[in-house]
Amino acid sequence: MTSFPYENVPRSLLSTSPGSRDHLVTFSGRDKYVHGITRLRAAWPWPDVMAILYAGNVPTKMFATPSRLNALARPSGAFAMIAMDQRESLRGMFAAAGRGAVGDEVLTEFKRAVARELSPHGSAFLVDRDFGLRGIIDDNLVAPSCAVIAAADALTMSPGGIVEETALDEVVVGGDFNLTGVQAIKLLVIWRRDERRAARVELSRAFIAAARRLGLVSVLEPVVRATEAEEAAGGFDQSAAIREAARELSILQPDLYKVQMPLGGRGDHDTLVAECRLLDEAIATPWVILSQGVAIDDFAGAVRAACVAGASGFLAGRGLWSDVVGATDLDARLREVSVPRLRALGELVDELARPWWVAAAAKGLDVAR
Numbered sequence: 542m543t544s545f546p547y548e549n550v551p552r553s554l555l556s557t558s559p560g561s562r563d564h565l566v567t568f569s570g571r572d573k574y575v576h577g578i579t580r581l582r583a584a585w586p587w588p589d590v591m592a593i594l595y596a597g598n599v600p601t602k603m604f605a606t607p608s609r610l611n612a613l614a615r616p617s618g619a620f621a622m623i624a625m626d627q628r629e630s631l632r633g634m635f636a637a638a639g640r641g642a643v644g645d646e647v648l649t650e651f652k653r654a655v656a657r658e659l660s661p662h663g664s665a666f667l668v669d670r671d672f673g674l675r676g677i678i679d680d681n682l683v684a685p686s687c688a689v690i691a692a693a694d695a696l697t698m699s700p701g702g703i704v705e706e707t708a709l710d711e712v713v714v715g716g717d718f719n720l721t722g723v724q725a726i727k728l729l730v731i732w733r734r735d736e737r738r739a740a741r742v743e744l745s746r747a748f749i750a751a752a753r754r755l756g757l758v759s760v761l762e763p764v765v766r767a768t769e770a771e772e773a774a775g776g777f778d779q780s781a782a783i784r785e786a787a788r789e790l791s792i793l794q795p796d797l798y799k800v801q802m803p804l805g806g807r808g809d810h811d812t813l814v815a816e817c818r819l820l821d822e823a824i825a826t827p828w829v830i831l832s833q834g835v836a837i838d839d840f841a842g843a844v845r846a847a848c849v850a851g852a853s854g855f856l857a858g859r860g861l862w863s864d865v866v867g868a869t870d871l872d873a874r875l876r877e878v879s880v881p882r883l884r885a886l887g888e889l890v891d892e893l894a895r896p897w898w899v900a901a902a903a904k905g906l907d908v909a910r
Contacts, residue, residue, distance in 0.1 A: 618896025
């Protein structure tokens with residue numbers, strides 16, 4: 542529950558029901574009332590009202606109705622999204638689980654199972670074209686309540702290894718690829734302080750432009766890495782690099798910024814919140830955290846801290862399903878382990894995350910972008 546002085550609420554948003562001006566106006570996203578004073582006019586879109594109330598003053602203009610970013614969000618305006626776009630790194634996870642060097646069909650079937658079991662409980666599902674995007678959509682494996690995000694990144698990596706570099710997947714954004722059933726595209730960018738830094742800014746800019754041309758939401762995901770010189774010198778401050786990348790790339794205004802968790806999600810709650818508040822100040826758009834680099838048992842705490850500091854939720858893979866990789870009874874394990882985890886995280890972001898439209902308004906963005 543949040544409170545605002547009555548005199549700061551635009552008169553046009555309130556009915557003429559009597560109330561004491563000495564009270565505070567309070568509102569709740571669940572019942573859509575301004576408590577202690579009056580009911581809001583039902584004709585006003587509720588996300589607009591929240592954004593205006595959050596600003597704490599009478600705005601010079603009213604926000605338009607919510608943009609298509611709503612398609613990726615829960616009714617609360619928070620995001621509880623499932624990442625299933627891992628490629629060679631997923632193959633490496635199977636090897637680490639004792640399954641050896643599995644074939645492409647194993648990766649594809651794993652992604653299909655995650656879509657079947659988890660998408661009814663998520664707000665969006667991210668997957669790549671290499672291992673099943675079209676089949677997952679065409680076979681209706683993603684729940685109707687869950688949006689689909691297509692990976693639009695071409696990855697440079699060794700078999701079973703991590704991503705070393707990325708480019709825009711011209712197949713996905715080229716115009717001929719079948720994007721029916723897709724609401725958003727995502728680009729992974731490996732950010733380093735090296736000679737390709739400026740080129741990565743242009744890559745991100747081109748991706749955002751491509752999303753707008755296609756009429757899709759853009760989700761930008763920078764992952765920071767140390768250069769060889771920084772690794773050799775030691776003492777690489779990853780959290781500072783995450784903020785530096787955010788200042789450089791979020792200003793390009795992707796619709797949503799997907800970011801690493803500071804400190805790898807390790808530390809007490811107050812420390813993590815303080816780090817995430819610094820990150821929030823550096824990001825120019827609504828943002829969510831990813832789970833890569835965060836221990837699975839630490840991820841709920843990381844989501845909690847990030848949301849308290851201003852995040853709008855999460856887009857996560859490993860933090861949801863990494864401990865069922867290699868299971869022989871995969872569907873059952875997803876239902877027993879991953880579904881309850883995702884549902885609990887969904888309830889957490891509903892309670893604590895900053896709704897995306899509130900985040901956009903707080904950062905001076907037009908909600909109707």
